[in-house]
Amino acid sequence: MSGSVVVENLVKIYGDLHAVDDLSFEVGPGEVLGFLGPNGAGKSTTMKMITGFLPPTSGRVSVCGHPVATKPQEAKKCLGYLPEGAPAYSEMTPWQFLNFVADIRRPENRRGRLDWVIGQLGLEPVLHRPVDTLSKGYRRRVGLAQAMLHDPRVLIMDEPTDGLDPNQKRQVRDFINEMAHDKTIIISTHILEEVEAICTRAIIVSEGKILVDEPPGELRCRSRYYNAVTIQAQLKESVRAALGELEDVAVVEPERNQGLTLIPRPGCMLEDAVRDVLLRHNLKEVPLHIQAGRLDDVFHTLTHNVHE
Amino acid sequence: MNNLLAILRRELVGYFQTPVAYVFIMIFLLLSGALSFYLGNFYEREQADLGAFFTFHPWLYLFLVPAISMRLWAEERKTGSIELLITLPVTVFEAVLGKFLAAWIFTGIALLLTFPIWLTVNYLGDPDNGIILGAYFGSFLMAGGFMAIGACISATTRNQVVAFILSLVTCFLFLLSGFPLVLDFFQLWLPQPVVDTIASLSFLTHFSSINKGVIDLRDLSYFVILIAAWLYANMIVVRARKAA
16 A cells, blocks of 8 residues: 555535546655645545545545545544634633543543644643634644644645634644655645645646646646746837747736736747847846746636636 | 543533533523422422422423533534544444433433432421432433434534424424324324324323332333434434535
């Protein structure tokens, strides 16, 4: 068994709706898999089936070699799960809640693990306040603490940073990055910057199907903005025309302040040609910005086409 | 077993962290006292027993037990914490039984706190304490029956009010299934043996004999089987509808 989480031909049908449609992938230790897709694409449903909350209509899932369908207890023992919205028992305090989870998870060195998650996630200030009086950020951290308590080999998080402010998002991401080296992590998100910040691999799903499965860097290359050249300066009409006539330019998009972005034909590099044109017009000093590709553009192109 | 105890403890502690426990116990004690003294004519009967007290228990439970059971599963489903509970390494059986037992023990605590009336009757006269003990036991069993019905119905919805009303109606049917109100309805279109079966399901018939101090194996097994059947149904509902 190569991957810690193996998903084979997973299908979930609600009535007429194919929420998850024949999904297969494997994730191994050290990988952080970002599960991307528009709302309703089947991300949460897939996660619920991996964690054993929902039974699949057909297909198989195994976690650390344990089939979820036939050995749910063993599978659940080696995974930690942060459900969407990080639900917890609202009348309990984080201390009581974590102790309840510890009663069931029974980690070795219970006291040590409790101290560790409380310290790592900075829960001391709110440890004895009921969960429903806590801020969203703290609630999310309580959810993460609960998922991490038994030091699981597989960590599954459904939109771990959704609804958090930028500082809180950063904290959660740093935390995930720290965990990443020896664990198998699957997160779902629709925040694209997050994929770049923490994921080693991205799967884009739409309507229950996998559209793309590759590292975020490669995903970027699919963007039509990959290697596009942006010039943020006022240019004379003649220069604009000369740039637009370059052989490898596919599209010219205007930018604010009369600048422009030149989008290359697939596989072409524009930088040298653009510099030549500028040199000929004595515009040596004009700064060029070479774009690395836009994930949101890739995401939009991929998931939008499905509907058309 | 450890999981069961962990769930049971969490639930039970939960009652006392919200006003639910205190409101419930206060109302239960007030009503059970008031009913036995005013409607039950505790003094005027001039009998050294707790008949006047126990007679009203089925009616008290009818309203108060669904008030406890309504949140058992409906709240978990509403807040999404059911996803957390089910994805912990616990079985559905442990979760269902743990929650039920916690709620049942909680009503047991309320019932135990009615002990002053037992002291009163012992102070005033010389009752048969064996009968009283049996009646307490029977009352507790009956509360378990109501609770199992309520727990199962609570798992069918995420709305606590709906759970409360449906549980109340179902409990009411079980309570009165031996009485014309319910039987006349079935008599019209069901064969007599079925009607007899329905009649034999009545809480009141089974409780009244326990209340008189007769602990019959049939009455005991009736409540035990009833609880087991509803808890089994509860497990099926949780498995089937946890995500709906």
